[in-house]
Amino acid sequence: MNRGAFYGVIASLLWLRLHFPIWLILLILLAIYAVMGGYSYLSVIVRTTKRDVTGLTRYLQVLLRVRSYQKKNWTVPMVFETHVKKHPNKIAFVFEGREWTFKEIDEFSNKIAHVFEEAGFQPGETVALLLDNRPEYVAIWLGLAKAGLVTALINHNLRDKPLLHCIQIADCKGVIFGADFCDAFTGVRDQLDSSIKQYAFDFKNNVSIPASSINLDMKMEEASPGRLSGPQRANYGDKMLYIYTSGTTGLPKAAVIRHSRYIFATFGGFYACGLNKKDTIYVPMPLYHMSGGCMGAGMTLLFGCTAVMRKKFSVTNFWSDCTKHGCTVAQYIGETCRYLLAAPPRPEDKSHSVRLMFGNGLRPQIWEEFVDRFSSSTRKLLIAEFYGATEGNANIINFDGRVGAVGFVSMIAPSIYPVALIKVTEDTGEPIRGEDGLCIRCKPGEPGMFVGMILRNHPIRDFHGYADPNATKKKVAVDVFKRGDAAFLSGDILEMDELGYLFFKDRTGDTFRWRGENVSTSEVEAVISNVAALKDCCVYGVEVPGAEGRAGMAAILDPERTLDLKVLATGMSKVLPSYARPLFVRLVKVIDLTGTYKLRKVDYQKEGFDVDKIKDEVYFFDATSQSYVLFTSALYEQLKSGKIRV
Known part of the structure; x- marks a missing residue:
């Protein structure tokens, strides 16, 4: 007998046989529940009810509007x-003085x-x-x-x-x-x-x-x-x-x-973040990305807000632009927050009118410092951190300012918004399945891949995939929690706490994020291999103290030390954008392979660029000379202390 049925039987006996009043029956059931280990759950209910009700209300707003447009066939x-x-004469966009x-x-x-x-x-x-x-x-x-x-x-x-x-x-x-x-x-x-x-x-x-x-x-x-x-x-x-x-x-x-x-994405951002149609939004993010092109410009197209655009993000002009144009909402990614925080203090830090910043990637380590720095004496800056892949159906948001969280899942009614964390292998990111062949849910405190259950033709839950059908197929898992169901695989590792808040941990597969851009390791590997006379190499992301995301590092097979690093740097600069070029190069005598002859990156990634532990030569890209220099223990300490900025 499950717990719900057990309480139903007890309630029936107390009501039908003993004729207890309802208030007393509820009190007895509550006491039994607490004795049987339900106190912690009651605590969760008390601490998350307000959040969940607010989230449910905003979700229903989105769902009703989206369904309305679906019925009207509106584009x-x-x-x-x-x-x-x-x-017609309201300002839609402001750009470079026009x-x-x-x-x-x-x-x-x-x-x-x-x-x-x-x-x-x-x-x-x-x-x-x-x-x-x-x-x-x-x-x-x-x-x-x-x-x-x-x-x-x-x-x-x-x-x-x-x-x-x-x-x-x-x-x-x-x-x-x-x-x-x-x-x-x-x-x-x-x-x-x-x-x-x-x-x-x-x-x-x-x-x-x-x-x-x-x-x-x-x-x-x-x-x-x-x-x-x-x-x-x-x-x-x-x-x-x-x-x-x-x-x-x-x-x-x-x-x-x-x-x-x-x-859906624009409506979700608008309602979940608590925007209104009178807001003026600062949009310095690239318009070819979902963040700028949809979450930014979409507020103008679908809600009639005014958006202030900028050709490229600028630390110097960020707050002055917001002040000049009376912006009440601004966009960010984690890197922009770090850049703004690293800039010298100026009056605009607190004289602006921005009440809300929304985006993704704000690191927990600088979250509170960022809010304190850019809040005024009368208005606390609110952060709305969201998470969601461009193409995915699994989108969440942290609208109540929980430091470090990218969103939440209700612990009271988790089925309302069907997303979950599942256990995956560390090196390949493949779902781990139980004896029944189904995926295994993660418990609070256990890291796992974030997935969104797919419901075809649903205005929110459907997954539309890519132009390439093969790429679409790789992002869908079937038989997830029951036979015949399907889920979108985000490729990202998150972790949930006891209240249902979700925290970003890492990316699986062959992608990492640096300077606000996704970097495909296999693409960089192909370029390096071509430039370096087809030498074997593997590229991976490594954490750098004080920086968001992961910087690129390449382990290149060069036992005879014949690689010309100047040629490598020049060759990569001709093909790869700056954010995709490895910051570190490690010259190795042997490339580790898995049993299926795939490059093993996990061990390299764990070792990072700590030259005190690594026996191989490691080189660091010096921005001043635009070349790779030997990465010594002295440079390593300077990078850790923040004397060298990347």
């Missing part, structure tokens, strides 16, 4: 157009829709966008969405093979590239299918536009600012964007973002 452009009608109204963004996007529809693009086809942060970035993909097209949001730091891969994996029929990225695009365009249409944007004159490219600015001058006539070109459940994630398989994966997913 992102359709929701945006309701705000254009309400306040204010863009909702009407201006609407007309700009309408012109884009006309240009591409008249060019013969069909609903469902994909166009790549290679451009930096600016209001036009959002207006371009919004216009493409109005025409029923899908936009592949390319990371503008990519070059050569990764850039080519991103365009090809999404099966792009066209590419829009900005003037600042002309060289990057022309470096790969000869390898693209000749049928792909090329659109040059923001070029000052025709002379600088590459041959066979179309001047998008001129086309837009000729296009109508009015909306497309006829039926809507897309549906609520159709694809709208591809947002790229490194994942664990090597080159970036194109995560499918449907109109439904974008609406």
Whole structure:
């Protein structure tokens, strides 16, 4: 007999046979429960009820709104157009001294829709966008969405093979590239299918536009600012964007973002964080990421908020921008918080109007110091830390300021939001299964992989995967807690405390995060191998004192010490963005392999870069000389003490 049935029998006897009053029956049941070890659970209920009720209320707000849009078959452009009608002259975006109204963004996007529809693009086809942060970035993909097209949001730091891969994996029929990225695009365009249409944007004159490219600015001058006539070109459940994630398989994966997913993610952030439509939001994050492109710009498109954009994050201008524009909400990632905290104090630290900062990656070690530093004497800065993969269905948020937590799961009613932690192997991240063949849930205090149960066609619980079906398959586990069920595998290790708060611990597989970007180790390994005459190597992330994320470290097989580190540094700089280049290089005589001939990284990662323990030579990338220098015990102590910053 389970515990619930036991209490039911006791209650029935007391009521039917002994005719005890209800208040006394409840008191007796409570006493029995406490005697049988339920006191700790009662304590959890008392301590988490307010949090859970608040979370449930906000979750229901999101669910009801999302279901409403699903029934109406509303898309992102359709929701945006309701705000254009309400306040056409309200400021939508502020950027580099210019204010863009909702009407201006609407007309700009309408012109884009006309240009591409008249060019013969069909609903469902994909166009790549290679451009930096600016209001036009959002207006371009919004216009493409109005025409029923899908936009592949390319990371503008990519070059050569990764850039080519991103365009090809999404099966792009066209590419829009900005003037600042002309060289990057022309470096790969000869390898693209000749049928792909090329659109040059923001070029000052025709002379600088590459041959066979179309001047998008001129086309837009000729296009109508009015909306497309006829039926809507897309549906609520159709694809709208591809947002790229490194994942664990090597080159970036194109995560499918449907109109439904974008609406849910934005609504979830808005309601869970406690935003309101009068907020002005500071968005210095890249618009090709989910954080900036959805959680930031989405507040403007779907809720009518004003967003202040910046081309690139700046420590010097962060708080001054917020003060100048009266921002009440700001975005962050862990690295930006560390940079802001490391900057010299200034009056703007406390004179701003920001009441809330939301994002992900704020380290527990600096959380309280950050809040104290940037809170005013009359207003405490609230941190809303969220967690969720770009493509995933497992999203959580810590909205009550619990230091270090990335979210929570209700201990009272965990089934309301079906996410869980499961046990996985340390080296491969594969789920560990019990004798019944099902996955094993983690208990409080046990680290495990965070998973979200998949429910097909559900507006929140569905998983839409990637452009590559094989990549999608690898992120789904079946027969998780019962036969026939399925779950999205986040690839991240979290840990839950006794109150249900979840804390990020690590990433599994072949990905780590550095300077706010996901780094694919297999991609870096391939580059190093090519530059270093096909030498075996393995790349992994290592923790650096005082820094968020993990810095890259490469163990390279070089028993004869023939590797030219200058050539290695130069070769990597031509192909890899700065955040992906290893900060440390370890020259080893033997590369450890598993029984299946896979590179064993766990031991290397545990040893890190402690030269007092490692017998191999370790080299450190010196930013001043742009070269690798021998990493000595003296440099190791300077790095630990903070004298050397990375």
